[in-house]
Each structure stands twice: as C-alpha cells, then as structure tokens.
Amino acid sequence: MQATTLNDASGQGQELRYLTAHFRDLQGLRMAPFWGALLVLTSLAKASSFSRGYLAWAAVVFTAAQFGWLHLSGRWYEQRYGVVKEPEFPVRSGLISIMHPEARPTHAPNYGYRSGTFAVLFLIWALTLMPGIFLGHNARPGSLAMLVTAYQVVPRCFYPVTKDWSVLLRRVFAVTTVITMVGTFIAYRLYQMGLWTWMAVLLSFLLLLDLYDHWLLNHLLDSDFTGGSHE
Amino acid sequence: MITGYSTTFSIVISPGEVMNNNDDDFQMPEIDRVVHEPARLAILTVLSTCEEADFLFLERATKLSRGNLSVQLTRLEDADVIEIEKRIEHKRTLTTAKLTDHGRRTLNAYWESMHALWRVAEDSLTTTAGSSKRARPPRRCVPVEGLLAASV
Numbered sequence: 001m002q003a004t005t006l007n008d009a010s011g012q013g014q015e016l017r018y019l020t021a022h023f024r025d026l027q028g029l030r031m032a033p034f035w036g037a038l039l040v041l042t043s044l045a046k047a048s049s050f051s052r053g054y055l056a057w058a059a060v061v062f063t064a065a066q067f068g069w070l071h072l073s074g075r076w077y078e079q080r081y082g083v084v085k086e087p088e089f090p091v092r093s094g095l096i097s098i099m100h101p102e103a104r105p106t107h108a109p110n111y112g113y114r115s116g117t118f119a120v121l122f123l124i125w126a127l128t129l130m131p132g133i134f135l136g137h138n139a140r141p142g143s144l145a146m147l148v149t150a151y152q153v154v155p156r157c158f159y160p161v162t163k164d165w166s167v168l169l170r171r172v173f174a175v176t177t178v179i180t181m182v183g184t185f186i187a188y189r190l191y192q193m194g195l196w197t198w199m200a201v202l203l204s205f206l207l208l209l210d211l212y213d214h215w216l217l218n219h220l221l222d223s224d225f226t227g228g229s230h231e
Numbered sequence: 232m233i234t235g236y237s238t239t240f241s242i243v244i245s246p247g248e249v250m251n252n253n254d255d256d257f258q259m260p261e262i263d264r265v266v267h268e269p270a271r272l273a274i275l276t277v278l279s280t281c282e283e284a285d286f287l288f289l290e291r292a293t294k295l296s297r298g299n300l301s302v303q304l305t306r307l308e309d310a311d312v313i314e315i316e317k318r319i320e321h322k323r324t325l326t327t328a329k330l331t332d333h334g335r336r337t338l339n340a341y342w343e344s345m346h347a348l349w350r351v352a353e354d355s356l357t358t359t360a361g362s363s364k365r366a367r368p369p370r371r372c373v374p375v376e377g378l379l380a381a382s383v
Binding site: 020 | 282291294
C-alpha cells in the first residue's frame with residue numbers, strides 16, 4: 001500500500017516536472033490563431049468564388065502578422081502564467097521535442113518558438129506554400145506542408161510522458177495526427193484527394209493539437225501538487 | 232485531474248525484519264526537514280527542472296497563496312537552497328528563484344534518503360509477506376509527512 005502511495009506521489013512530481021519542462025511547448029495559443037486563419041482561407045477557397053489572388057495575399061498577410069503575434073502571445077503568456085528560463089544542463093526527463101530548449105544549438109539561446117529556425121520555416125511557408133496553393137501553381141504544397149506537420153507534430157510523439165491521462169492523451173492525439181497526415185497525404189498524391197480538403201484536414205489537426213496544448217497547460221496548472229500544505 | 236489527498240502518512244517498519252536483511256548497523260535515513268515540507272518540495276521540484284522560474288509561475292504551478300509562497304521561498308533562501316533575484320523587466324518587477332549548487336546537492340541527497348527509505352519499506356513488506364505466520368517484534372512507526380508531494 002505504501003509503495004502504491006509513493007508511486008502516486010512520484011507521478012504527481014513527474015507532472016510538475018513535465019509542466020515546467022514543457023511550459024513553452026504547451027503554449028498552444030502562439031500558433032493556433034494562424035492555423036485557424038489559414039483554415040478559414042482554405043474553406044473560402046473551397047466553398048466560395050473568392051479570387052485566389054486575394055486569398056493568396058491574405059495568406060501572406062496572415063503569415064507576416066504571425067511574426068508579431070508570436071511576440072505578443074509570448075508576452076501574454078509571461079504576464080498570465082509567469083516566466084520559466086530553460087535549463088542550461090540536460091534535464092533528466094530526456095525530452096527530445098525540437099521545440100524544447102534542450103534541443104537547441106549551443107549558440108542559439110532563443111531556440112524555440114522565437115528562434116531564427118522557426119522564422120525561416122515561416123518564410124519558406126509564406127514564400128512557397130501559400131502562393132502556390134492559392135494561385136494554383138505547382139508548388140508541391142503537400143510536401144512542404146508535410147514537412148511543417150512533421151516539425152510541429154512528430155516531436156510530441158516521442159518525449160517521455162507521465163501517467164496522467166491528459167498528458168497521455170496529448171501523445172495519442174499527436175500519433176493520430178501523424179497517421180492521419182500520412183494517410184491523407186497518400187490519398188492526396190495517389191487518389192486525387194482534393195487539395196482544399198487535404199489542407200483543411202491538416203490545418204484542423206494542427207489547430208486542435210495547439211488548442212489542446214493550451215488546455216493542457218491550464219489543466220496541469222489547476223492540479224494541486226501540494227495538497228494545501230501549510231506550515 | 233489530481234484531487235485532494237492526505238499529506239501525512241506513516242511507513243511502518245519492523246526493525247526485526249530490517250535486521251533480516253543482514254544490516255545490523257542499519258540506521259534510518261535522515262530526512263532534511265527543509266526540503267521535506269510539501270510546499271517547499273513542490274517549489275524545489277519546479278526549480279530542479281528549469282534554470283529559474285518567476286514568482287508567478289511558482290504560484291500557479293504549486294497553487295500556494297502568495298503569502299505562503301513568499302514565506303517558503305524565504306526559508307529556502309535562508310537555508311541557501313535557492314537564490315532569489317529581483318529585477319525590472321518590461322517595466323515590472325520580476326522576482327525569480329533558482330536552485331543553488333548547494334540546493335541541488337541537498338535535493339539529490341534528499342531523494343537518495345527517500346529512495347533508501349522506500350527500499351527499506353519494500354523490503355519490510357516483502358519480508359512481512361513471507362513470514363506472516365511468525366511472531367513479529369514490536370513495530371516502529373516512522374512518520375513521513377508530505378511525501379505525497381514528492382517527485383522522483
């Protein structure tokens with residue numbers, strides 16, 4: 001019985017460690033509005049007679065605005081949830097999320113959502129994917145979108161998780177998303193699945209994953225790790 | 232969702248059964264009271280996972296009141312387990328806490344003690360299960376307060 005209780009205690013400590021180590025990863029509202037905006041544009045492209053040129057410009061504007069939003073949302077998270085500076089030493093949980101600072105290059109202190117790497121990926125997205133999709137050019141949007149999906153989703157499938165159901169569910173969602181992405185990509189390339197349908201599926205999953213991350217952050221912060229301790 | 236739970240329980244250890252483990256000189260691990268308190272242990276668990284964290288995050292993560300958190304941080308600072316720094320950032324005061332080298336060693340030593348205690352408890356349970364029909368010597372209770380906030 002004591003061993004069971006100790007295991008429970010260990011689990012609660014692991015969740016606290018997970019929350020701290022993934023504090024930046026779980027800030028889902030940094031990206032969710034962007035996925036939402038692109039999803040709306042994709043839906044408009046599929047369901048209405050909007051000019052593709054306008055939609056392409058709108059996508060580029062949303063992409064540019066996302067740079068500003070990354071900064072603003074970062075400040076908002078700091079003011080609402082606090083600040084956690086990532087460790088200089090490897091943490092024992094063995095995280096391998098590429099969003100996690102443990103994976104950052106040695107001389108890139110801001111590796112993560114505000115990193116140059118991420119900004120470059122966004123530029124690639126803006127300059128190649130968006131015009132290609134909305135103007136109807138042959139820009140191989142599927143390949144690039146898969147790359148971005150892998151960058152966003154795959155890391156969530158590998159890092160160690162705790163026994164908490166909500167944390168496990170995050171991994172389940174991520175794995176489901178990867179499988180779905182691969183399946184729909186194959187359907188898009190081989191079975192002439194509609195581009196807008198495929199994009200809508202991809203963006204919906206990215207949006208849901210990021211919204212879940214934000215919910216999970218709040219959920220873990222609402223957990224009582226000290227049991228109302230007073231001394 | 233983690234719900235409420237007791238923060239105090241006892242590990243019941245039979246000295247005679249511990250002796251069965253060929254350890255006549257066995258001594259119960261000494262528990263660091265500064266680290267052992269649940270609120271302080273939660274704070275240290277957070278700080279051991281990051282370089283530093285600010286007051287707001289510690290308040291939200293540990294669910295302690297501002298007053299209680301402030302008291303616990305002061306006690307940890309007095310014990311040289313953490314460092315507290317105040318600075319102005321974005322036109323507001325940012326109070327951050329970080330684990331000192333001494334604090335990290337203290338925390339590691341604390342977990343080694345707890346693991347030792349855990350092993351003793353497990354050995355005791357195993358031995359008890361194997362000799363349930365034999366007469367038992369008097370038991371000794373070792374209170375382990377707040378262990379439920381622990382992390383490994």
